[in-house]
Structures are given as structure tokens and as C-alpha cells.
Amino acid sequence: MFQLLHATRRRQRGDLPIIGWTEPHEYLYYRKTLRQSQSILILLVLIWLAAGLFSNNWLAILVVIITGVPLLIKQFQFFKALRHTFRFDFELDAKLLYFILDNNLNDDTVFSYIKEKNELIIRVLKNNDLSEIAKIENLDKGLVALVGLPLIQKDIRQQYVDFSFMLNTPKRLTINSTTQPEFTNDMKIDLGYGFNYDPITDPHILVAGSSGSGKSIFISTIILEFMKRRSDIYICDPKNSDLGMLSHYLGDHVAVTSPQIAKVTRLVVEEMEQRYEYMSENFKYGSNFVDHKFKSVWLVFDEMGAFSATGTDKQSKEVLQQVMANIKQIILKGRQAGVFVLIAAQQMNANMLGGTELRDNLGLRLALGSNSSEGYRMVFGSHVPETLPNTSQKGSGLIYLESSGKEQAQYYESPYVDMKTFNFIDELIKYQIAQKDDLGVLK
Ligand SMILES: Nc1ncnc2c1ncn2[C@@H]1O[C@H](COP(=O)(O)OP(=O)(O)OP(=O)(O)O)[C@@H](O)[C@H]1O
Ligand SMILES: [Mg+2]
Known part of the structure; x- marks a missing residue:
């Protein structure tokens, strides 16, 4: 007792x-x-x-x-x-x-666990028995059945294996139309499902997923978030599909042909370089674009896979190389100047960004819908979870945030948009008018 x-x-x-x-x-x-x-x-x-x-x-x-x-x-x-x-x-x-x-584990097997905010982490200590270690590393299914919670991640370490379970199912965001623009100075974007995105800590975004997986819907919702932060938005849509039609509203910030795309990416690089010049002339130690009162600049590049396949003749190859060189510069140097890219593609491939090194510099990566293991590996590299989730829910997939400290990409449901009542263009116009007239009320 x-x-x-x-x-x-x-x-x-x-x-x-x-x-x-x-x-x-x-x-x-x-x-x-x-x-x-x-x-x-x-x-x-x-x-x-x-x-x-x-x-x-x-x-x-x-x-x-x-x-x-x-x-x-x-x-x-x-x-x-x-x-x-x-x-x-x-x-x-x-x-x-x-x-x-x-589970016929050895008598000296030792478990421990800790309950954190939204997670239950069960730790199994390893001993020196090799066959036992293999068993311990594969307890996923048994433990899921035991605790009755979804497994978020498995972290295999030399001394132990941690199995993390989700205690509370995170809430999916629902996007509603607004009566009035909601401007904010907070750089962090609530992506729902327990994820917050801060471009300063995790610069640049990659959205991959097959046709109909919800890339364009996700991009539309995030474009509105950029507008709430008064960001300067540039759009490249080589297939001239969903985003291309924004040229009616965003004018020459929207590029659909190769020469336009080359021009827009060059403009963004020039903006980045001018900012660096200004920042070095007005040097403040450890400062970034926010301290210099710059707004963020977002280059949204949809259907990049389609574009990277265009380099067939000599001339288009040159344009392609130029565009890719511009994007590479933004990815590598953009963060401090507040210049970011969002790249979307149906299929990520190794050549698209000239190798995986550049991909690893994209702080937020999403793979929507169901993908092949190879597809997931192209997006997440070594961060692909062993057990792939069911992505039958429209707009769901895997998400990986570089700064989250998580070893593996997590299941995610992107903000839900009721296509019957929500009109992206109406919302966009609201922000545009407010920004032009500067009617927006800063929170
Ligand atoms: N977050 C979401 N909320 C509600 N419906 C969604 C969501 N994501 C996707 N859908 C549904 O799936 C359809 C396809 O989504 P979307 O156009 O974004 O796909 P996509 O990945 O851009 O495809 P493609 O590569 O062919 O352009 C939408 O028209 C919508 O009906
Ligand atoms: Mg699309």
C-alpha cells in the first residue's frame, strides 16, 4: 500500500x-x-x-x-x-x-511513457539481444491496438525506440468568406491541424500531389494568408490553369508564358538584391526584412514539373536554365530579405530543382493525396514515415516542417474550403481593394 x-x-x-x-x-x-x-x-x-x-x-x-x-x-x-x-x-x-x-518479449524488456500536450510517447528500452531489438523496433501495430490512438511517429535511437501517439485529434481549419479584410502583422500562418507556419524559421514551401489532390485549393488559401500580411505576390502558372487567370486581378505579377516567367522571376531576384543592398547600407546586426520594415515577397510557382519539361529546344532550354537559376538564388538567399518561393508540382523529380540539396532548403513540404513511396521520398527524403496514412479525405496528405524537430512527415488535412459558398476571387479582390485604399485595420 x-x-x-x-x-x-x-x-x-x-x-x-x-x-x-x-x-x-x-x-x-x-x-x-x-x-x-x-x-x-x-x-x-x-x-x-x-x-x-x-x-x-x-x-x-x-x-x-x-x-x-x-x-x-x-x-x-x-x-x-x-x-x-x-x-x-x-x-x-x-x-x-x-x-x-x-508479444513474447524478453522478461527484462522495459517500457516507459510520458504524456505531453497532445502526445503520448511510449519509450521501449533496447537490450543487447539482436532479435529482441528487431521486435522492439516493429511494435507499431501492436502498440496502436493497445492504446487505440493514431501513431504520429516512430523514433529509433541507439538505446531506445520512441512511439508517439496523438492524444487529441487536431482540428482541420475551415475557410469562410470574410465580411471585412483581416490584416495582420503576425508572420505566423495557422495552417490548421496543429501546424503553424513561420516563413522566417522555415522559409519556402513545396506542395506536391497528383491531379485533384488539392494543391490549387491549398495554394489559394495560403495566397489569401499572404495577402492578409500585405505580401507582394508574384505568380507563375506555365499551364495557365487555375492561378493563371489571376492576371485579371494581379496584372503583370502573373506570368504564364516562358518569357513572362523569366521576367517575373528576374524581378523577384532583383527585388531581393535591392533589399540586400539596402540592408547592408543600413546595417543592423542580426536583423532581417521585418526590422527594415519590408513586406514579404512570395513567388508562387504552380505546375513547376510542367515547366521544367519545356526545355526542349536551345532557346527554351536557356530560358529554363535562367528561371531555375533565379529560383535557386531565392531559395538559398531569400530568407533574410523576406523573399520566398512556393513551388507546386504534380510530381517532384530529382532534376526539377537540380537535386535534393535544394529541396532540403524548402522549410515546409507537403505531399497531398496518395503518392508512391518514390514520390514521398522525392518530397521528404529521409523523413518519410514507415506507415503511410490513408489520404482518402480531400486535401489531406503528409506535411513536414523543418524546424518542428519531428523526424518524420506527419498526417495533415489542409484547410477545408466549401466550394459552394467560398469564392477565392471575391476574397482576393476584397484584400486588393483594401490594400489599395489602405482601409485595412492592423490588428
Ligand atoms: N481543402 C479542400 N477543401 C475542399 N475541397 C477540396 C480541398 N482540396 C481539394 N478539394 C476538392 O478537390 C478538387 C481538386 O482540387 P485541386 O484543384 O486543388 O487539385 P490540384 O491538386 O490542384 O489538381 P491539378 O494538379 O489537376 O491542378 C477541388 O475542386 C475540390 O472539389
Ligand atoms: Mg491545380
């Missing part, structure tokens, strides 16, 4: 539970322990009452009744509360202990 109370107190102090058959596991018998302790207490109180009642001394009778009777009643509540606490505190411990038996 005291051991159980001690263990509960240690947990309240923040000590991690250590679970294994070779570790103390008296919590398995907490019901029996509590029953025994309760019986002993009741017996002692009854003896106390009897001793008083048979003493023939009215004072002693009064004292035992005043103390004994409330004690007899109170102990029921006390043990009920303890039973509840122990059951809650040690439920997972007991499950994990039996999990060791059920």
Missing part, C-alpha cells in the same frame, strides 16, 4: 514510470492491496469501538463514538477515491506489462 502511494507521489513529481516484469509492479494487485488495507482499517476501528463501548465509562464511550463512527463512514470514500486514482494512474502500466507477455 505504501509502495503504491509512493509511486503515485513520484509520478506527481514528474518521475517517469518504469514498467517491466523485473521492476516493481505491485500496481497489478492494487485492488487486492486496497481490499486488505480497508479490511484491516475497519477491523481496527471496530476493535476501538468495542473497547470503548464495553469499558463502562461514559466518557470513553462518547470518545469512541465521536471518533470511530465518522472514521468508519469516511474510510469508504477514502478507499473509493484511492481505487479511482490507482486505476487511472496505473492503467497503461498494467496494459504495457501484459503487452510484454502477449
Whole structure:
């Protein structure tokens, strides 16, 4: 009984539970322990009452009744509360202990776990037995069934394996039309589903996914977020599809032909270089574009795969090389100047960005819809999770944020847009008018 109370107190102090058959596991018998302790207490109180009642001394009778009777009643509540606490505190411990038996793991296997904000992390310590290590590294399915929660990530380390589970299902954002533009100075963009995107920490975005996976819808919602931040937006749409028609509203900031695309990317690079010049003339240590009161610039390049396939003759090859050189410069140098790219493509391929090195400089990467493992590898490199999620939900996929510290890309649902009621162009115009008239109210 005291051991159980001690263990509960240690947990309240923040000590991690250590679970294994070779570790103390008296919590398995907490019901029996509590029953025994309760019986002993009741017996002692009854003896106390009897001793008083048979003493023939009215004072002693009064004292035992005043103390004994409330004690007899109170102990029921006390043990009920303890039973509840122990059951809650040690439920997972007991499950994990039996999990060791059920999965034929060695007797000396040790588990631990910690509950964080939205995650339950179960850690399994490795021993020196190689076949046991292989088993431990593949406990995913068994543990998912045990805890009944979605696995977010598995982190295999030399000494242990961490399995992280999602405790609360994150909420998907729903995009509604606004009555009034909502400008903000906060650079961070809420992408929903528990993800926040800050271009300063994770510059540049890559959106990949097959046809109909939701790339254009995601890009539209993020363009509105850029507009809320008064960003300067340039658009390249070599297939002249969804985004190309924005030329009616954004004028020569929208490029669809190769020469236009070359021009727009050059303009963005020039803007970046001018900013660097200005920033070095007005040097402030450790400063970035925000300190110099620059707005962010976003170059949104849809269907890049289609464009990179255009370099067939000598002339178009030259244009392609020029455009790719411009994009490379922005990716490598843009962050401090506040100049960013968003690249979308149906299929990422190694040649598109001239190798994986450049891809690794894109801080936020998304693969929407279902992709082949090769497709995922092209987007996430070594960050592809072992278990691929079901992406049947429209606009869902995998997301990887460089600064998140997570080893693997996570399941994600992009903001939900009700196509019947939401009109992207109407929203865009609202922001454009407000920006021109500067009617926007800064938060
Ligand atoms: N976030 C979302 N909310 C609601 N519906 C969505 C969402 N994402 C995708 N859809 C549905 O899927 C359709 C296709 O999406 P979208 O046009 O964005 O695909 P895409 O990846 O751009 O395809 P393509 O490569 O052919 O251009 C949309 O018209 C819409 O009906
Ligand atoms: Mg599209």
C-alpha cells in the first residue's frame, strides 16, 4: 500500500514510470492491496469501538463514538477515491506489462511513457539481444491496438525506440468568406491541424500531389494568408490553369508564358538584391526584412514539373536554365530579405530543382493525396514515415516542417474550403481593394 502511494507521489513529481516484469509492479494487485488495507482499517476501528463501548465509562464511550463512527463512514470514500486514482494512474502500466507477455518479449524488456500536450510517447528500452531489438523496433501495430490512438511517429535511437501517439485529434481549419479584410502583422500562418507556419524559421514551401489532390485549393488559401500580411505576390502558372487567370486581378505579377516567367522571376531576384543592398547600407546586426520594415515577397510557382519539361529546344532550354537559376538564388538567399518561393508540382523529380540539396532548403513540404513511396521520398527524403496514412479525405496528405524537430512527415488535412459558398476571387479582390485604399485595420 505504501509502495503504491509512493509511486503515485513520484509520478506527481514528474518521475517517469518504469514498467517491466523485473521492476516493481505491485500496481497489478492494487485492488487486492486496497481490499486488505480497508479490511484491516475497519477491523481496527471496530476493535476501538468495542473497547470503548464495553469499558463502562461514559466518557470513553462518547470518545469512541465521536471518533470511530465518522472514521468508519469516511474510510469508504477514502478507499473509493484511492481505487479511482490507482486505476487511472496505473492503467497503461498494467496494459504495457501484459503487452510484454502477449508479444513474447524478453522478461527484462522495459517500457516507459510520458504524456505531453497532445502526445503520448511510449519509450521501449533496447537490450543487447539482436532479435529482441528487431521486435522492439516493429511494435507499431501492436502498440496502436493497445492504446487505440493514431501513431504520429516512430523514433529509433541507439538505446531506445520512441512511439508517439496523438492524444487529441487536431482540428482541420475551415475557410469562410470574410465580411471585412483581416490584416495582420503576425508572420505566423495557422495552417490548421496543429501546424503553424513561420516563413522566417522555415522559409519556402513545396506542395506536391497528383491531379485533384488539392494543391490549387491549398495554394489559394495560403495566397489569401499572404495577402492578409500585405505580401507582394508574384505568380507563375506555365499551364495557365487555375492561378493563371489571376492576371485579371494581379496584372503583370502573373506570368504564364516562358518569357513572362523569366521576367517575373528576374524581378523577384532583383527585388531581393535591392533589399540586400539596402540592408547592408543600413546595417543592423542580426536583423532581417521585418526590422527594415519590408513586406514579404512570395513567388508562387504552380505546375513547376510542367515547366521544367519545356526545355526542349536551345532557346527554351536557356530560358529554363535562367528561371531555375533565379529560383535557386531565392531559395538559398531569400530568407533574410523576406523573399520566398512556393513551388507546386504534380510530381517532384530529382532534376526539377537540380537535386535534393535544394529541396532540403524548402522549410515546409507537403505531399497531398496518395503518392508512391518514390514520390514521398522525392518530397521528404529521409523523413518519410514507415506507415503511410490513408489520404482518402480531400486535401489531406503528409506535411513536414523543418524546424518542428519531428523526424518524420506527419498526417495533415489542409484547410477545408466549401466550394459552394467560398469564392477565392471575391476574397482576393476584397484584400486588393483594401490594400489599395489602405482601409485595412492592423490588428
Ligand atoms: N481543402 C479542400 N477543401 C475542399 N475541397 C477540396 C480541398 N482540396 C481539394 N478539394 C476538392 O478537390 C478538387 C481538386 O482540387 P485541386 O484543384 O486543388 O487539385 P490540384 O491538386 O490542384 O489538381 P491539378 O494538379 O489537376 O491542378 C477541388 O475542386 C475540390 O472539389
Ligand atoms: Mg491545380
